[in-house]
Amino acid sequence: MDITAIVLLVSFFILLFLNVPISICIGLATLISLIMHIDFTPAVMTIAQQMAGGIDSFALLAIPFFILSGLIMGQGGIAKRLIECAMALIGSLPGGLALVNVMSCMLFGAISGSAVAATSAIGSFMIPEMKKHGYSAEFGAAVTASAATTGMLIPPSNILIIYAIASGGVSIAALFVAGYLPGILVGLALMLVCSLYAIRHKYPVTARLPLKVALEKIVAALPSLFLVFIVIGGIIGGIFTATEAGAIAVLYALVLSVGVYKEINTQELPALLLKACETTAIVMLIIGASSAMSWLLSYTHIPQTISEFFLTLSENPLIVLLLINLILIVVGAFIDMTPAVLIFTPIFLPVAMEFGMSPIQFGIMVVLNLSIGLVSPPVGSVLFVSCAVAKTSLHKIIKPMIPLYLVMFAVLMLVTYVPAISETLPRFFGLIN
Incomplete structure (x- = not known):
């Protein structure tokens, strides 16, 4: 080396x-x-x-907008309404509260684009509620943390924007649409584990809500869910760019949280703006530093050296792609997603493309892989947030996390070896050939 x-x-x-x-x-x-x-x-x-x-990129302007819209949604009563909607839909199934937790994290993550925000907003309500009905705090924390990572795949997702830049200009719209099926697959896999876990431990089943009440809960959540259709529909339809979609998301979240739900007053907005600026500054500093490291790697021809090594290591794409995944899993356990994407995309993307993988499929694979890192010690930020919300310790949460890790890895393997999972929707909408 x-x-x-x-x-x-x-x-x-x-x-x-x-x-x-x-x-x-x-x-x-x-x-x-x-x-x-x-x-x-x-x-x-x-x-x-x-x-x-x-950081001199127009596409990166979308990130502060989505960060701000996520903060507004987290404080604006949207999480509560999404939880009530999920409860009305699936709350009476075996392991209902755990299933509601997963679906709520998926919905909130899809709207806010932040795993940490989803963990905090959904976990602060659902984990105590699960404890009240006999679920352990550790299981509640594990479910919340793992489900929150679906927001990295289900758009709008800041990390997919960063990957689009790191990969040299892959379509953000195509990546956003490509993330839906893998994100939903992860959510369904987690739900299956939750149901089996609840049946095994004989957790109580929540009573079914009366039809009228259930419909009221669903209708109350529709304005929040409509944001997804505005943002993604506008991007796919070519009405606006991802950056413009971020600005529209902020305006819509403000109208909803301040004007409709009235959960945020105007005096609270300066604090939210300041928090968004702080978070944006941290993200941009990481992006800038990672860009400098990526340039150094390229300057010293390290990506080419590693690519040549992998290409000579084996001619079997199954083995090479598995090795890339294992390396990224280790990387994700130590390094945050943003620098990992910026540093390792230029290294591994040429190798993956050499074995027939498209940049779209590779991007979804990388993001799903590093999402597992968000809930893996020693660095996993989402795991620590979930532990803090549940008031439990890291070593206690690992045991209930094991089956969740396994199903997330199983979906990762499907995404890696079945291109259709990532490419069917972008191809259907004419975003890729």
């Missing part, structure tokens, strides 16, 4: 284990490695230029 790659990896993981913020880890590791090739001052200037260039 090239000495630059060794220095980069060693310095990065040393900083990471010293609990240095991920963006600083990436930036400093890149600087240390680049100094091996050029002097300190031009190295700093080069990294600064690459960071600025990395």
Whole structure:
């Protein structure tokens, strides 16, 4: 392996284990490695230029809009109405509360585009409710965390926008549509585990709501669900771009939360705007630092070296794609999704395409793979949020997470080896050939 790659990896993981913020880890590791090739001052200037260039993208403007719309939705009463809608639809099935938890996370994740927001908003209500009906706090936390990751696949999804940029211009609209079937498959697989778990542990079944009450709950949630049709329908129809869709999502969320539901007053908006700015700044710093690292990798021809290694390793696509998945699972357990996508997409995408995988399918595979990392120790941010909401510890949640990990991995294998799961809908809407 090239000495630059060794220095980069060693310095990065040393900083990471010293609990240095991920963006600083990436930036400093890149600087240390680049100094091996050029002097300190031009190295700093080069990294600064690459960071600025990395965030100089019109498509990235969508991210602050979707972050803000997600914050507004989380505080605007939308989560509560989605939970009530899910309860009306499937609450009386075996493991009903767990199923409601999964469906609510899917719906909220699809609207907000944030796994952490879904975990916090849905978990703060559903985990105590599940505990009240005899479910363990650990199982409730495990279900919430794993289900919240579906929001990374079901659009609008910030990470799919980032992948579109990292891959060199894959259609955001095609990626958004491609995420639906895999995201729904993950949700259904988690629901199956929840039902079997509830039957095995003899958890009580929630009484069916009267038809009139159920219809009222569903109707009350329709304005929230309509946002998905506005955003995705507008993008697919070519009415507006993903960035413009983000702005429309903010306006719609404001009208719904402030004007219709009246869950947010105007005095709370400055705090929400400030929180959105803070989150956006963190994301953009990570993107900038990751862009600089990606440039260094390209400058030292490391992606080409790794691609050639994989191509000589085996001619069997089943083995090579499995190895890529296993590497990404390990990566996802230590590194946040954004830098992982920006750094490893240029490395593994050429290999995957060499074995016949399209950029669309590969993008969904990568996002689903790294979503498992969001609920995997030691770094899994969603797992820690869920533990905090459930007031439980990490080591207690791992046991109920195991069957959920297994079904998520099973869906990952389907997405990896069955292109139709990712490509059928984009092809149906004419977004890919």
